[in-house]
Amino acid sequence: MIEFVFQNPILSALLALGGLSAAFGAVLGFAAVKFKVEGDPIVDQIDALLPQTQCGQCGHPGCRPYAQAIAGGEDINKCPPGGQATINALADLLDVEAPSLDAEHGEHLDVKRVAFIREDECIGCTKCIQACPMDAILGAAKQMHTVIADECTGCDLCVEPCPVDCIDMIPVETDLKTWKWDLPATNQNPVFHVVANEVNLIASDLGRGHAFGDQHDGNKAA
C-alpha cells in the first residue's frame, strides 16, 4: 500500500496536501475555539462612542437606535452633537473613511449647552418633562419645573414644546474645575505671538507657527 503510494507521485502529493489541510484545519479550528475573543457586540461599541444626548437629530429616537442603524449600514455622519470627533471615532471603529458631518442633521456646536428654565415664567405644564429623553427636568403639574443641569445633555428637545418659551439653552461656562491649559500656540490658534505673515501650514508645522511673528523675509503664501 505504502509502496503504491510512493510509486504514484500524484497520489502521494494529493495525500500530503490533504493531510496538511486537515492538520491545519484542525489547528485553526482549535485556535478559533480556544482563543475566542468575547468582544462587545458591535452595536454596544458604536453606542459607547455616541454622545448619548438622545437628541434625535440623527432621525432615530435615541442614540442606541442610531447605533443599531449604523450597525445595519447607515451613514455615520448624522450626529451633530458628537461632531467630527465622534465621526472619526466611529470611522476608526468600523474601519471606514471618515466622512464630514451631514449638515442636514444640524450643526456641531463647539460650546456645550444645557437647558435652563426661567422659573418665574414656568406655568407647570409638564410638556418639557414629557419631551425630555433624560428625565432631567424636575416638576409636577402646576408646579414650577427645573432642569437638573448635571443630567441635561443639551438636546434641545424641551425648547419647542414649552408653551411660554421659558426654556433657554445656555452655554456651559468653564469654571475652575473644568478649566484646562490649551495646547501651545500654533498658527491656527495663536495665543501669545502675533502672526505677521499668513502662511499656509501643514500639520507638521503645528507648534512652530508663531515663529513667523519675527520673520519678515518675504515668505508670503504662494
Place this chain on the structure above:
Amino acid sequence: MTSLIKVWELPGGIHPPEHKDQSLQLPLGRVPLPPVLVIPLNQHMGTPAQPVVQVGERVLAGQLIGAADGTFSANTHASTSGTVIAIEERAIPHPSGMNSESVVIEPDGKDEWIELTPCEDYRSLDRLTLLDKIRAAGVAGLGGAGFPTAVKLAPKSTQVIDTLILNGAECEPYITADDMLMQVRAAELVAGTLLLSHILHHPKNLLIGIEDNKPKAIAAVKAAVAGAAVTDPEAANIQVVVFPTKYPSGGAKQLTQILTGREIPSGHHSADIGVICVNVGTAVAAWRAVRFGEPLVSRVTTMVGDALATQRNVDVLLGTPISYLLTQHGFNANNASRVVMGGPMMGFTLLDLAAPVIKTTNCILAPSKQELPEPTPAQACIRCGICAEVCPASLLPQQLFWYAQAEDFDRLESHNLFDCIECGACSYVCPSTIPLVQYYRAAKGSIRLHEIEKEKSDRSRQRFEFRQERIAKEEAEKEAKRVARQKAAEEAKKKLAEKAAETAAAPVSSADPISAAAVKVSATQATPDEQKAKLERLVAAAKNTLEFQQKPLVPNKTNPVISEEQLVKQQVRIKQAELKLAEAEQKLADFITGLGTTPAAAASAAAAPIAAEPAVDMNDPVAAAIARAQAKLTMSPEDKARANLESLRGRLAKAEEKVAAAKADGSANLDALQQGAEKLQQKIAEALAELSALGIEDKPAPVAAPATEPAAPEPVSAEQSAAQAAIEKAKAKAAALANMSDDEKRAEQIQSLQTRLTKARERLAKAEAENDANIEAFRAGVTKLEEKLQELA
C-alpha cells in the same frame, strides 16, 4: 542627629542657575497693612470653604470667615481685624486667571485678635484633638499644592508610618522662603516636627531634608535640634539630611526617593509606603496652631526678580493683594517681562495683579526682560533625548509630546502621562525650546474632561434606558389592562348571548364596541360594593375639599395680605366644592337605589334594548352606553354628525339654562358657566361645519373618535408621543434648515416665530377668557416672542 542616612540618587534632574542670594541679603521683612485684604475661599486643594460672615460684619484677626466644606477642605480666617466689605468673585492666583469667591476685608488698623486658646502641653491631649486644632486653624500645605494638612496627618489605619520627612529642599531657583523660615524659626520647626511625630505615633525616622545650598538654614536647624534634644530625648532622633542640590529634588515623590530609596507607587499616596512628607512651613504653621491656637493667617513669601527694587523675604498676611506687595518692593512694571507666582520652573504667570497672596504663595517672581526673556519660537523636535535623560520620573517626554500633539490619549496614558510631575526639566533642556509642559498639561486636562464626559454619557445612557424601560412598563400595564378588559368583554358577551337566547328569539348582533361597552360596564358593575365604596370615597373627598376651602384665609409668609381677589376666588372654590359634593352624594344615592337590581339583571336589561333597539332604558347607564354605541356604529357619518350636533345642542340648552340660573343667583360661577356655554357653541359651529362639509364635498368625515371607541383607546403613551412629535419636528426643522440659505433660514425662523406667536396669543386670549392663573406667564411668553420677532425682522 547628624545625617547617618543613605542619600539616594535622583534619576535625571537639572542644575539651573540658583539665583538664591539676591533675596537672602535682607532679613525677613514685613509690609504695612494693605488698604484691603482679599481672602479667597479656595486657597487649598479640595472643596472651597463656605463663607460664614456677612457683608458689613466686623471681623477680628484670626476669626473664621470661611468654614471647611467637608473633609477635603480647609478653614479660612480673617488675617486682621476690619470690616467685611464684600463677598464676591475676585481675581485669585490661578493659571487660568479666573475669579473665585473671596471675602474682602477693609482692615481697621487695630489688628485685634480673637481670643486664642494656647496649649502648653500637647502630649496631654488626644491625637484627634490635636488634628482638630490643626484643621480648625486651616493649615494646608504651604509648599505649593495646598493639601489640607489635617487630612495628610490622618493616614488610614492600614498605613503604618515609619518615616516623617520635613521638606526643606526648596529646589526651585529664586525661592528662599523656606530657607529664610528655617533660619529664623528653626526652633519652631523642630517643635513642629516633634508635634507631627507625636500625631503620627512617633515614626522611626524623623528626617529634615535640606539641599546643600542652604548652609545657614542647615546650621540653624542643626543647632535647634541640638537645643531641643536637651529637654526632649525624641529630638535627638531628628536627622537633618543634607543632600546635593539638584532640581527637582524638592518634589514630594523625589524627596521621598532621595531620602528613603522608596518610590511612591503610581496612583498611590506616600502614606502607602509608610512615608509622610510635610513642608517645613506647614510644620511651623501646625505647631503654631496647636501651641498658640493661632490660625494660618500669614506666611513667608519671597519677593524676587530684577524688576523689583527690594528683593527679600516677607512675612505677609494672607489676602494681601500682590499688586500692593509689588508696589511696596519698588516694582518697575516697564522692565518686567511677567509676574510669576512660584518659581521659574513650575510657577505660573499672573494675569491679574490684584490677585492676593494665598496659603500656597511661596514666591512672587518679577523678572526683568533681560532676566527671563520671552520664550523663543519652538522648533521641530529632533528627538535628541536630552529630555528623557533629565526626566526625574523616567518618562519619555518626546514621545509624550508627540502624542499630546496628536491628541492620542490612549498612547499618552500608556506612556504614563499622569506620572509626570510637570517639573519642567524637559522644557528647560529642550534644544528646540518646545513648551513641553504645556502640552502635557493640556493633554492631562483633555483626558480628565474626556473622562468626565464619558462618565456623563454613560449616566445619560443609563437614564435614557431606564426611561425607555419605564415607558415600556407603563405601556405593558396598559396593554395588560386592555387585554383583561377584552377578556371580560368576551365573557360578558357570552353571557349576553346566553341571556339573549333565553329571553328573546332575536339574535344579538354584537359588534365589537358594543360588547366592549358591555364589558366596560360589567367591569365596573361586577363589583357593586367596590363601586359603592368608590362613590363614598368621592363624597368624602368632596367633603374634604369643601372643608379645606371653607377654612378662612390666613395671611402667611408668601402672601402677607389677603386681597379681595383671593376672597372671591375662595368663594368660587367653595361653591365648586359644594357642587361637587352634591353631585357625588347624588350619585351615591342613585347607586344605592339602583343596587336593588342585581348585576345579572342589569346585564339582561342591557341585552334587552339591543334586541329591541329603540326602547332604551335611559336610566340604566349600561344599556344607554351600549345603545349609544350601537346607534353610532350603525349611523352614517352624516347621521353621526347630526346626532353629535343634536347632543351638543341639548348640552348647550342645558348650559344656557344653568347660566340663566346662575345669573339669577348672582352666582360666582357665572363666568365659568358662560365660558362652558361658549365652548359648546363653538363645538356646535364645528359640528355644523363638519356636516356641511359632508354634504358638499362628500368626504368621509372625521369620526368622533372618543364616542365610537369607548372600550379600546390606543394605548399610546402621551409622553412618548410628545417626545416623538418633538423629534419629528426637530428633524423636519433640521432638514429644512440644511437646504436653506441664510435669508431663507431667517424667513423660516420668522415664520415659525409668527406661528408660535399666534398660538401664544390664542392661548393668552383663552387664558384671559378663563381668567387663568397663568395669565401673566402667557403674557410674558407673547411679549418675548414679539421681541424675538422684532429682533429678526
Place this chain on the structure above:
Amino acid sequence: MALLNITSPHTHGANRTGRLMRLVVYATIPGIVALTHFFGIGVLINVLLASLSCIAFEALVMKLRARPIMFYLRDCSALVTGVLIGVSLPPYCPWWLVISASFVAIVLAKQLYGGMGFNPFNPAMVAYVLLLISFPVQMTQWATPLPMLADGQTAPSLVAALDKIFFSIPIDGYSSATVLDVMKQNSGLTLDDLYQQQPVFVEGRWAGAGWEWVNIAFLLGGIYLLYKKVFTWHAPISMLLALVVMSALFYDSGSSNSGGSPTYHLLSGATMLGAFFIVTDPVSSAVSTRGRIVYGALIGVLIYVIRAWGTSYPDGVGFAVLLMNFAAPFIDYYTTPRTYGHKKPRRATDASTQDGGH
C-alpha cells in the same frame, strides 16, 4: 507691561538645536583636515559643494512650502547633512554626483517626510546608499592616500581637481583600492602576509595608510562632542564595542579566513565617522538610553557582517544605519524605561489602566 500667560518653566537652558548642529559641524573639522591631508583638495571641494547644494535645496524646498527660510536654515541641520555627504563621497567624484546626493538627502529623505525631525532615515546615508547602488563605479573610486603615492607624485592640484570634477578630465593614478577592498578581496593570505604585501598596509601603522588617521581624527571630533554633551555615549560606544566584539570573535588568529583585527575595523572605513556622526543622529535613532545601546550595538554587528561577509560593498556603515533606522521604532517599543512609581516598563500599546505599584 503686558501680562503674558506663559507656561512654566519660565527659564531655559542654553541648549539650542542650532548650537548642537554647529558643534557637530565643528567636530568634523579634524576629520576633514585629515581627509584633505591624505586625499587632497578634492575632499574640501566635495564638502563645500555638498554643503552649498544642501543649503540651497533646503532653502528651495522651504520656499516651495512657503516657510520662512532663515528660520529653518538657522538650525543648521542642512549644513550638517551637507558636510556629512561631503566627507562620505569619494574625492574628485563628478559634480553631479554630489548635487544628486544633496538632492536625495534634503528633498527625498528629509523634506518629503515632513522636514527636520520627521525623517525616519538619516538623510546623508540615504543619499550615500542610493548613489552607491546607482553609480557603483563612481562611488567606489577612492583617491590614493598620500603615503601610497609614487615618489614625486603629489595630490592633484586645484585646477586638476576642478577639471576632473566638472569636466571629467582624468587624473593619472588618482584612484586605488581602499583598505576595505583589499581585505575583502583577500583570499588565501594570512593577515600578517597581507599586511606585509599590500602597500596600503605597508604604508600604514595599524589599519592602512591614511585611513587610520582619518578615523582617529573623527574620533577626536566625537570625543569633543561627547565632552560638549551634544549626545550621550550610549549609541556610539555600544556600536564600537559591538564591532570590536564581532571582529574579535571572527578574528580567527589572523588566518586567511579572518575578517580583520578589531583595531583594523575600528580604524578603517567610515567606522568613526559612523559612530560619532551618523549613529548619533537623534532624529532617526531610538529614543531611550537603553534603546540607543541596542540600536548602536546592532549597527556595530551589521557593519561587521556586511564588511566580512557582504558580497559587493566593502563598507557597511550606510546600510547598517539605514537598516537599523527601520528598526528604531521596534527597538523603542521594547526599551521603554520604567517610570517612577511603576514596577516594570509599560509597553506603548498597553492601554490598561495599570497603576504599576501594586
